[in-house]
Amino acid sequence: MAPVGRTLLILALLIAGYGIFASLYGVRTGRREWVDSGRRAVYSLAGVTTVAWVILEAAFLRSDFSFNVVAAHSSTTTPTFYKLAAPWSSQEGSLLLWVWLMSLWSSLILFLTRHRVREIAPYATAVLLGFGAFFTSLAAFFANPFATSANPPSEGAGLDPLLLHPSMMIHPPMLYSGYTLMTVPFAFAVGALITGRLGSEWLSVTRRFALAGWLFLGVGIVLGARWSYTELGWGGYWAWDPVENAALMPWLCITAFIHSMMIQEKRGMLKVWNVSLVLASGTLAILGTFLVRSGILDSIHAFGASTLGVPFVILLAVMISGGIGLVLWRREQLRSDAQIDSLLSREAAFLFQNLVLVAMVFVIFWVTFFPLISQAITGTKVSVGPPAFRPFIVPLALVLVALAGIGPIIAWRRVTAANLRRNFLIPVLAGISCTVILIAVGGVDDRPFALAMFGLGTFVLASVAQELWRGVGARRAMTHELPPVALVSLVRRNRRRYGGYVVHAGIALLLIGVAASSSFQHSRNVTLMPGQSTSVDGYKIAYVRPTVAATSQKLSFGAVLRVSKGGHPVTTLRTTRGFYPSQDPTQGPIGRFFNGEADSNVGLRAGLTRDIWTVVNPDLTPLQSRISQGDALFTAAIKKTESASLHLPPASAQTAMSQLWQLRDEAIVGIASRYVTHPWPINFLFIVDPLVTWIWLGTLVVILGGLIALWPVPRLVRRRAKAAAPARTAPAPVAPVREPA
Amino acid sequence: MDVVVVVVVLFVVVLVISAPLRRARQTDAAWTGELAELEAAREAKYREIRDAELDHRTGKLSDADYEALDSVLRAEAVVILRQLDDVKERAATAPAPASGR
Amino acid sequence: MDPSRKRAIRLTVALTAALILATALIYTSFTAGRDELTAGQLLTRAQPGRSYLLAGTVLTGSVSRQGDVLDFRVRDPKRNVSVPVRYTGIVPDPFAAGRGVVVTVEEPRVDASTFIGEQNSLTTKCPSKYQAAAGASAT
Numbered sequence A: 001m002a003p004v005g006r007t008l009l010i011l012a013l014l015i016a017g018y019g020i021f022a023s024l025y026g027v028r029t030g031r032r033e034w035v036d037s038g039r040r041a042v043y044s045l046a047g048v049t050t051v052a053w054v055i056l057e058a059a060f061l062r063s064d065f066s067f068n069v070v071a072a073h074s075s076t077t078t079p080t081f082y083k084l085a086a087p088w089s090s091q092e093g094s095l096l097l098w099v100w101l102m103s104l105w106s107s108l109i110l111f112l113t114r115h116r117v118r119e120i121a122p123y124a125t126a127v128l129l130g131f132g133a134f135f136t137s138l139a140a141f142f143a144n145p146f147a148t149s150a151n152p153p154s155e156g157a158g159l160d161p162l163l164l165h166p167s168m169m170i171h172p173p174m175l176y177s178g179y180t181l182m183t184v185p186f187a188f189a190v191g192a193l194i195t196g197r198l199g200s201e202w203l204s205v206t207r208r209f210a211l212a213g214w215l216f217l218g219v220g221i222v223l224g225a226r227w228s229y230t231e232l233g234w235g236g237y238w239a240w241d242p243v244e245n246a247a248l249m250p251w252l253c254i255t256a257f258i259h260s261m262m263i264q265e266k267r268g269m270l271k272v273w274n275v276s277l278v279l280a281s282g283t284l285a286i287l288g289t290f291l292v293r294s295g296i297l298d299s300i301h302a303f304g305a306s307t308l309g310v311p312f313v314i315l316l317a318v319m320i321s322g323g324i325g326l327v328l329w330r331r332e333q334l335r336s337d338a339q340i341d342s343l344l345s346r347e348a349a350f351l352f353q354n355l356v357l358v359a360m361v362f363v364i365f366w367v368t369f370f371p372l373i374s375q376a377i378t379g380t381k382v383s384v385g386p387p388a389f390r391p392f393i394v395p396l397a398l399v400l401v402a403l404a405g406i407g408p409i410i411a412w413r414r415v416t417a418a419n420l421r422r423n424f425l426i427p428v429l430a431g432i433s434c435t436v437i438l439i440a441v442g443g444v445d446d447r448p449f450a451l452a453m454f455g456l457g458t459f460v461l462a463s464v465a466q467e468l469w470r471g472v473g474a475r476r477a478m479t480h481e482l483p484p485v486a487l488v489s490l491v492r493r494n495r496r497r498y499g500g501y502v503v504h505a506g507i508a509l510l511l512i513g514v515a516a517s518s519s520f521q522h523s524r525n526v527t528l529m530p531g532q533s534t535s536v537d538g539y540k541i542a543y544v545r546p547t548v549a550a551t552s553q554k555l556s557f558g559a560v561l562r563v564s565k566g567g568h569p570v571t572t573l574r575t576t577r578g579f580y581p582s583q584d585p586t587q588g589p590i591g592r593f594f595n596g597e598a599d600s601n602v603g604l605r606a607g608l609t610r611d612i613w614t615v616v617n618p619d620l621t622p623l624q625s626r627i628s629q630g631d632a633l634f635t636a637a638i639k640k641t642e643s644a645s646l647h648l649p650p651a652s653a654q655t656a657m658s659q660l661w662q663l664r665d666e667a668i669v670g671i672a673s674r675y676v677t678h679p680w681p682i683n684f685l686f687i688v689d690p691l692v693t694w695i696w697l698g699t700l701v702v703i704l705g706g707l708i709a710l711w712p713v714p715r716l717v718r719r720r721a722k723a724a725a726p727a728r729t730a731p732a733p734v735a736p737v738r739e740p741a
Numbered sequence B: 001m002d003v004v005v006v007v008v009v010l011f012v013v014v015l016v017i018s019a020p021l022r023r024a025r026q027t028d029a030a031w032t033g034e035l036a037e038l039e040a041a042r043e044a045k046y047r048e049i050r051d052a053e054l055d056h057r058t059g060k061l062s063d064a065d066y067e068a069l070d071s072v073l074r075a076e077a078v079v080i081l082r083q084l085d086d087v088k089e090r091a092a093t094a095p096a097p098a099s100g101r
Numbered sequence C: 001m002d003p004s005r006k007r008a009i010r011l012t013v014a015l016t017a018a019l020i021l022a023t024a025l026i027y028t029s030f031t032a033g034r035d036e037l038t039a040g041q042l043l044t045r046a047q048p049g050r051s052y053l054l055a056g057t058v059l060t061g062s063v064s065r066q067g068d069v070l071d072f073r074v075r076d077p078k079r080n081v082s083v084p085v086r087y088t089g090i091v092p093d094p095f096a097a098g099r100g101v102v103v104t105v106e107e108p109r110v111d112a113s114t115f116i117g118e119q120n121s122l123t124t125k126c127p128s129k130y131q132a133a134a135g136a137s138a139t
Helices: A002-029 A032-061 A068-073 A080-089 A091-112 A120-142 A166-195 A201-231 A242-267 A271-294 A309-329 A346-378 A386-409 A417-441 A448-479 A483-493 A495-519 A621-645 A650-677 A692-710 A715-727 B002-022 B030-057 B063-093 C003-032 C039-045
Strands: A381-383 A522-528 A533-536 A539-550 A555-565 A568-579 A598-601 A603-605 A610-617 A682-690 C034-037 C051-058 C064-066 C069-075 C082-088 C100-106 C115-117 C123-125
Touching: A002 A032, A002 A120, A002 B002, A032 A068, A032 A080, A032 A091, A032 A120, A032 B002, A068 A080, A068 A091, A080 A091, A080 A166, A091 A120, A091 A166, A091 A201, A120 A166, A120 A309, A166 A201, A166 A242, A166 A271, A166 A309, A201 A242, A201 A271, A201 A692, A201 B030, A242 A271, A242 A346, A242 B030, A271 A309, A271 A346, A346 A381, A346 A386, A346 C003, A386 A417, A386 A448, A386 A495, A386 C003, A417 A448, A448 A483, A448 A495, A448 B030, A483 A495, A495 A682, A495 A692, A522 A533, A533 A682, A539 A568, A539 A610, A539 A650, A539 A682, A555 A610, A555 A650, A555 A682, A568 A603, A568 A610, A598 A610, A610 A692, A621 A650, B030 B063, C034 C039, C039 C051, C039 C082, C051 C082, C082 C100
Parallel strands: C034 C051, C082 C115
Antiparallel strands: A381 C034, A522 A682, A533 A539, A539 A555, A555 A568, A568 A598, A603 A610, A610 A682, C051 C069, C051 C100, C064 C069, C069 C082, C100 C115, C100 C123
16 A cells, blocks of 8 residues: 555645646636635645545554554554554654645635635635645655565564653644644735735634644643653653744744734734734744754754755745745735824733744744854854743743733723723732732742742733623623623623633643742652652652562563651652663673663652652662673573574474573563562652642643634524624614525 | 555546536626625624623723724624625626536 | 824834843853863863763763763764763663763863763753653753
8 A cells, every 4th residue: 555655645746736726827817716626626635645644544553564664663562542643753654744734724724715815815725735745745755654665574663662651642743733723824824915915804714723723732832741741750841942942932923923913803903913923933833843853953852864954944945035025015005004002002012912922932042043053153053051041031921921911901092090990900909919928928039030920820810800700790781690601601702802811811820830830849869778768848758669560561660659748648659660671682681671761650649739759760780790690691591492493393492482581581570579679779859849730720721711712603692693783873874684594 | 456546536636626627617606705705794893893892891991982983893884784785685686607517 | 292203212112122132142142051062072172160062972881870870971973082971860761872962061170081961961862763752951
């Protein structure tokens, strides 16, 4: 089936090429049938890439090692769920995934808008197909997922053990969905610029896709953070790694866009911002995709230099110069319809928020790419890293949170004293009270930024609560419903607004969690014998006993720990370090089981107020002499048995070898058990981290808000609104409302 | 087997893509596009009217600003409704679009 | 104040703020930054007391562990030189001989042969594509 896959890729490329031609021809000559044909090319691209994807998945599922990617990333022992996810752990598979997802979203939006935005859609189609053609040609000619080898191995290399975690498998498709969804608003913005139709039509058709891209990318980012925290042995969730930054930058841009879009819809302002933000988000999304594959920056995700670097740079150059050119060309049409009257107004608050977000993107971009910039200028790669981010990002984040609270409650046009009093009094009081209480409680004075975040976060939560309260009151004044009913119908009828407010609340919780867990973390790196204990942040952690387990997959050495506070037991933690057998031929038959890849199994007790986290790093040197002895013994035994088997019938040879392997396994278990029977001091890392759970909870709230905002409005609600609205008197006589057929 | 799959896919793709071209040059109900745009504009306008009212009730629009905005929005809504009526009338009285299939 | 004057003032303020931010950023980058050097470059260029980022691959057979302390040599990917490093702190899971690593080192004044790795600064790259590596520098 592999040649079929490759052929489909070529076919996909041809379809994309045709579609670009058909759309452009159709729109230039006014012949709709060509435009429709171009649109159908997108549907066909989706269909063809779906078939290709199915072929690839099928190859993984049946462990067809003639496919190079299957041999390199899967094995017969890989669990089925991970076999399905393994395609995107490869470069080739992820390129195909990118095209597939992008063609699905493109088909969706073109279908939904098939009767609308008729001038813009064909250009958007051409742009989307352009992306499709780019990624398909990379897959077809540079990194072919359907490449085969004549002599397939009998067993594959398997997935890296670090990837055998559910959230690690969902994280890439989430990120990819986010990135690919951003190409849709990008394409429509380009279409809008080319046609000069820069009113709110292009915004309204792409709004949902921008929001969906924002949601998926955001969830992808948090999933990566959570995986890092629960799976990796360093106890953190964010390292300002270039690849993490690469996903964060387009997300910040699209956040800015979602807000400034509202200003354009309401007051015809910020048109240049909007179009620039969308173009920037799309470009940063492609940049993010590029960063992960090119190896140009030192990153834990750096996958080695690849041949894909040059094509990506060219694409980015085209996107950037094209974008700037288009905006300059259309700058007349992008003039605002109105001006900002006062700096104390909702419009101004949105603009400030945009500025802060763009500043954050700029800072992250600069510091991330600084090694390359400095290399270009001075010849030496200078790396800056996390210490450079904090002085800038923290204050900017504080301003952002403040604006997140101010935005929902500040008046349009200009703020008056009365209006300030009415809207700001309670939330500001709430924020101040929280700050004062925390100072009084103590322990926070030396962390002013964290304290500020707590106060501002409370301000945001209070402002959201106030808005919900007032909204419910307004609704009840009209309908006299019970409060819970009123709340539900209020949110249902104003999904965008209240979905957005819920997101703000979620972000406040998340950032409170981030502030607390980064500023008030206590950690201790200590070596203990069984029976010994140490104390971290008031918790006594006692190393109870060592544990060892042996399976054909790995050897696990670990510990059981008991945590108590003030004499009262809190929890029991179990942590292990797994050693996977190495394929290295220089390792002996015993040694390779002890000296291969290792990964940590974190012992974690999460709680609402704090997490207790631990990993163990057992040093296996005390076993080394026995291991060497075993190596010598078994190497000799294997040689002997192998040469003896030459003179034996196959069945007996088989039995002799399998008996030998059994003995070897017993030897391994015997050696490993010494870890329990004759324990020695081992190294632990303990971390007590407050409010980490708030980060995950905050994310769930954000997801809820995002879904509320995204959810399509049911027709019934629209009908009732139609009847109610014109019923109120207007200066001009109103024609009676007729329901559409 | 492989060849069969490719041929089938190719056939379906060509069918799908060429369908609009094979139809006789349809006098595309030009009004389908207009209708869709106007209906979307109407929904957006209604939402703006509701939004403005909610903003007023929750203290983000002063009375004066709200009155002004509300009448402007309603007038714009009326314009859209009138245009919608026009389009629907035209659609009802126009000859059926020539269809080739 | 007429509108165009207002706008001019606002624009000036905004641009000034942007300029200040940019300057601060550039200043921080050059002062807080550390040169990333290969083993060969480190041997020739390192000045005592300054810290550098040493990038290279772990020399096979050079890894040894004594309790908390990890000793290894980092090879220059292009030349046949290697540099000894003594490191304490978190060791990323994929760390092994032959893997690409980056570690912050400072040249010690006393014993000029072994570089001291800054605690928790070791990061390891995974050699093959798409097998995400573990560990990162602590923030």
